Amino acid sequence: MTAELPRGPAIRCDELSLHLGGARLLECVSLHVAPGTLHCLVGPNGAGKTSLLRCLLGQAPHTGRITLAWPAAPGAVGYVPQTLDFDRTLPVTVEDFLTLTTQAAPAFAGVRAASRPAIDAALAAVGMGARRRSLLGRLSGGELKRVLLAQALTPRPALLVLDEPMNHLDAPAVAHATALLRELRAAGTTLLCCLHDLAQVRALADAVTGLHAGRVVFSGPPDAVLTPDNLLRTYAGEVRT
Amino acid sequence: MSALLDPLRAALKAGATEGWLPAALGYGFVVNAIVCALLLGPVLGGIGTMVVTKRLAFFAQAIGQASITGVALGLLLGEPAARPWVSLFAFCLLFALALNFTRHRTQMAPDTVIAVFLSLSLAAGACLLPALANRADAHLIEAILFGSILTVGDAEIALLLVIGLVAAAVAVRWFNPMLLASFNPALARARGVRVVLLDYVFVLLLTLVTVAAVKIVGAILVEALLIIPAAAARNLSRSLRSFVGWSVGLCTLSCVTGIVAPLALDVRVPSGAAIVLVAAVGFGLSVAWRSLRRET
Numbered sequence: 001m002t003a004e005l006p007r008g009p010a011i012r013c014d015e016l017s018l019h020l021g022g023a024r025l026l027e028c029v030s031l032h033v034a035p036g037t038l039h040c041l042v043g044p045n046g047a048g049k050t051s052l053l054r055c056l057l058g059q060a061p062h063t064g065r066i067t068l069a070w071p072a073a074p075g076a077v078g079y080v081p082q083t084l085d086f087d088r089t090l091p092v093t094v095e096d097f098l099t100l101t102t103q104a105a106p107a108f109a110g111v112r113a114a115s116r117p118a119i120d121a122a123l124a125a126v127g128m129g130a131r132r133r134s135l136l137g138r139l140s141g142g143e144l145k146r147v148l149l150a151q152a153l154t155p156r157p158a159l160l161v162l163d164e165p166m167n168h169l170d171a172p173a174v175a176h177a178t179a180l181l182r183e184l185r186a187a188g189t190t191l192l193c194c195l196h197d198l199a200q201v202r203a204l205a206d207a208v209t210g211l212h213a214g215r216v217v218f219s220g221p222p223d224a225v226l227t228p229d230n231l232l233r234t235y236a237g238e239v240r241t
Numbered sequence: 242m243s244a245l246l247d248p249l250r251a252a253l254k255a256g257a258t259e260g261w262l263p264a265a266l267g268y269g270f271v272v273n274a275i276v277c278a279l280l281l282g283p284v285l286g287g288i289g290t291m292v293v294t295k296r297l298a299f300f301a302q303a304i305g306q307a308s309i310t311g312v313a314l315g316l317l318l319g320e321p322a323a324r325p326w327v328s329l330f331a332f333c334l335l336f337a338l339a340l341n342f343t344r345h346r347t348q349m350a351p352d353t354v355i356a357v358f359l360s361l362s363l364a365a366g367a368c369l370l371p372a373l374a375n376r377a378d379a380h381l382i383e384a385i386l387f388g389s390i391l392t393v394g395d396a397e398i399a400l401l402l403v404i405g406l407v408a409a410a411v412a413v414r415w416f417n418p419m420l421l422a423s424f425n426p427a428l429a430r431a432r433g434v435r436v437v438l439l440d441y442v443f444v445l446l447l448t449l450v451t452v453a454a455v456k457i458v459g460a461i462l463v464e465a466l467l468i469i470p471a472a473a474a475r476n477l478s479r480s481l482r483s484f485v486g487w488s489v490g491l492c493t494l495s496c497v498t499g500i501v502a503p504l505a506l507d508v509r510v511p512s513g514a515a516i517v518l519v520a521a522v523g524f525g526l527s528v529a530w531r532s533l534r535r536e537t
Contacts, residue, residue, distance in 0.1 A: 057431045059427060077431065078431075079432075081425050081427055081428045083425075084425050084428075085424070086423070086424045087293075087294070087296070090484075091474075091475055091479055091483065092480075092484075093479070096482075097424070099481075100420055100421045100424075101432060105417075106412060106417060107417055107420065108290075108416065108481050108486075109482070110482055135479065151428075
């Protein structure tokens with residue numbers, strides 16, 4: 001699972017700002033993510049975490065500069081969105097969905113033999129191998145999240161961007177996902193991840209950045225920056241004197 | 242096209258004359274109609290699955306009804322009444338592009354924008370129709386609204402063949418990214434999919450197919466043939482493969498049955514209406530089957 005993977009890039013954001021429809025979503029955000037580390041973004045709803053990820057993915061018209069410093073040729077970028085927006089009565093199975101992202105041949109023609117190993121490995125990695133024939137619309141929120149994580153593993157990413165990947169997961173699934181993210185990091189993948197559970201952040205992250213109202217409040221190793229003062233400033237927007 | 246179809250028509254006529262094929266197949270216009278159905282069914286059935294998935298049923302209806310205005314414009318500009326293709330395709334493609342552009346640029350709900358354009362196009366068509374009073378007869382208006390598959394010629398068949406091939410090429414090349422974009426545009430963009438461009442490609446393809454089908458199914462009912470077989474297929478399927486397969490199969494069966502059954506029963510009804518009624522029966526059966534499956 002970890003053999004011959006491309007190494008992840010370092011990420012540098014300088015003075016990143018994003019204004020949409022008159023709203024300031026990000027304001028002068030500067031951030032550095034070391035290569036091959038797991039960097040978490042925390043903050044209340046509307047703090048700008050997802051906006052920052054969208055800028056990084058090149059999907060938002062920001063100002064400022066984002067630099068991805070790849071150690072060699074750029075590798076694959078995986079993305080785990082918060083959710084999917086689809087008609088839950090559609091007859092699309094878990095395997096169909098992964099086929100969409102794994103092969104060029106149309107998914108309605110079936111899974112190509114060349115695509116099957118990658119799909120099998122991705123489903124096994126998130127513990128969803130037994131649900132491959134299940135309809136996507138019949139999955140629970142947690143199972144759907146695991147499928148979204150599985151699609152991000154094909155092809156194996158050198159940079160993995162995750163938007164609240166632990167939402168809706170039960171305790172065993174969180175443990176499974178945590179082990180998977182650690183495994184990817186050990187293989188050299190750079191991971192940037194929005195999380196709400198600070199205990200998970202402490203357990204997983206090499207570094208963490210707190211955002212409030214589109215601005216960086218703190219950034220550094222979890223043990224050093226997840227202090228009561230910083231958390232109060234991040235989640236309540238208050239400064240304790 | 243005649244080089245391909247003439248031998249087929251001759252062979253079927255011989256079979257009908259000798260009595261081992263139904264007598265109706267001895268008529269060239271019936272053979273034309275069945276060939277059209279065999280071309281149109283897979284195209285509408287296949288595209289219908291994407292229309293249902295992307296929730297564009299109302300959009301398809303707007304395009305179908307815009308074709309009334311396109312035909313009216315063609316007649317006013319002096320195009321032949323049977324084939325006002327330049328105005329029809331040009332107006333509908335411009336209509337679709339303007340509608341999609343507005344849909345992307347506004348923050349309004351898509352169905353609101355589509356309803357505005359649909360009303361606009363119908364109003365324009367209604368204004369033009371009185372000016373056509375001395376240029377078009379009631380049969381022509383009926384054919385535009387409800388289809389007239391028994392009057393199709395080799396030119397229409399050639400047009401359907403070309404559009405069918407284009408649709409197949411687009412489906413093979415871009416089905417996966419189009420479907421992925423309908424699930425989550427941000428995820429699709431992260432995987433390098435040009436979401437907006439592909440949306441325009443699909444809308445243009447949908448417009449071409451819809452307009453080409455107007456002659457056969459009619460402007461009022463063409464959207465039904467995009468939606469009903471796909472909706473029935475959704476009830477019968479448990480995978481993407483069976484969804485597309487059932488939709489193509491049901492749509493083709495509806496087209497062929499809707500043409501052959503009125504001839505066999507000697508009932509005079511517009512082809513579009515007959516085709517859609519057959520498709521609706523299929524949908525009803527699919528609902529019943531789904532209900533039974535839930536109970537067992």
